[in-house]
Amino acid sequence: LIILLLTLLGCSSSFKILVYIPKFAISHIKFMGVIADTLVDAGHNVTALISEMDASLPDGAKKAPVIRISPAEGADHMNTHFMVGDTDMFEMKSFTWSTTIENARHNSVSFCRQCRKLLTTPGLVEKLKEEKFDAMITENFENCGVGLSHLISPRSLIVVSSSFIMHGEDIGVSQSYVTDKTAMSDGRLHNSIYARFMHIYNVLLFRSFLAAQDEPLQNVFNEIYPGTPSFSKLVSNSAVVMPNNEPLMSIPYSTLSKIVPIGGITVGKPNKLNDHWNSVLSLRPKTVLISFGSIAKSVLMKPARKNALLEAFSSFPRYNIHMEIREYDRRLRHIPSVQSA
Structure with missing residues (x-):
């Protein structure tokens, strides 16, 4: 039996994988970096494409070779715009429609500036396409990676999320108006009619947030690479979807066989304190x-x-x-x- 197992291990496939890591928030960077490093440990040929919206943040990936896109001018706008003037994040009315859409547009400014630089880096898209990756792994929150997947044609697109499933309706698991978890609400605290109506409002608000964030970036692709399918279309054709949630602790939700939760992947092994x-x-x-x-x-x-x-x-x-x-x-x-x- 041991000889058979060793034989099978020796014959196991090593896949060529591109992991797209946009540097705009620590939680997203760490999540994508752990995925890249885990795949390296599993013996796969992994390349990390790191797009530096904020160069002061860490890379996330520590073991994979890196293709680095330096920051575009003003690419850190989403992390700096609220520091202009007398702004207190703790007093902002986060769930108003106007504030939420405004935040989405600020995010999109950074996403568009950095993605434009990536797409116009001489020879980059052609080089990535020539690599003939077996898979490309990217989040579908900042969708530059999703659009890039169409241009470089990996065999499979794998969509991941550092939190819950984004754009569930594109994948085939739309958020429930009755009980669900979104970025805007918990989904379990429906102790009144008002709370139920607020949940419906928050579901619609979050969808509008994502739409307002995606539209300008989609326009960048249409400008530079006319005919690029919509992000929704590309995500709907993804081979696997891996959200960072734990089914035993989550609210029950509809699912598909291609949805594979990987909750806790960023939790490291405890080490002795110095x-x-x-x-x-x-x-x-x-x-x-x-x-x-x-x-x-x-x-x-x-x-x-x-x-x-x-x-x-x-x-x-x-x-x-x-x-x-x-x-x-x-x-x-x-x-x-x-x-x-």
Whole structure:
């Protein structure tokens, strides 16, 4: 039996795979990077196409050879536009129609600028097509990779998502108006008629968000490569769809045989803490970790909100509170129980 298994392993196929990694948010980058590295570990010939909207962010992939597209001018717009003027991400009305569509358009500015540079890089599309990839893996949130798949003609397009399924209606699993999870709502908290109506509103809002985000990018493809099919058409023909969710913890939803959940793929194996972090986490009996994500930076908080946090942290002297703080934001540093990163 062992000899047979070794023989089968020796005959196993190694596929040639292109993984598209646009650098605009840490969670997306890490997810795509782990996919690339996992495939390398499995023995496949993987190339990471890294499009640097924000060059300050990490690459994500650590083991695959990289084709790098340097940042286009203004490609980091989606991460910087809200820092102009007196903007507090914590006070924005996120679920209003106008604000949501405005955010989609800001995202699209970055996506269009960087994708245009990728598509017009001399010889790049032709080189990728000549590689004759067996598969191309890309998210269908920023759809430059989806459109690129048509131009380079891999044998299969594999669509992934660092959160839940995007553009489910294109895949064949439309979001439910009754109970479902979207970027705008949880889907489980329907304890009133109002909550049910809000869920319907949020489903429609998220679809409009994606449409407003995709349309300008689709126009870029139509301009540079006329006749490029719609992103919806390309996604509908994908061979496999892999969302980063855990079925045992998710709301039940309709599915297809080509949908393969890969929830938890970015969760690494626990490692022993180094001396520094071991000493930090041993300062008090309990530890609380606080991070607001890559967009809502603590330095942009209004003074009243920061003071409220200061007061709240000070009332828990037995807790070691570890909070992500920018180097130039020192308002929270004088509290003994707060450790900054």
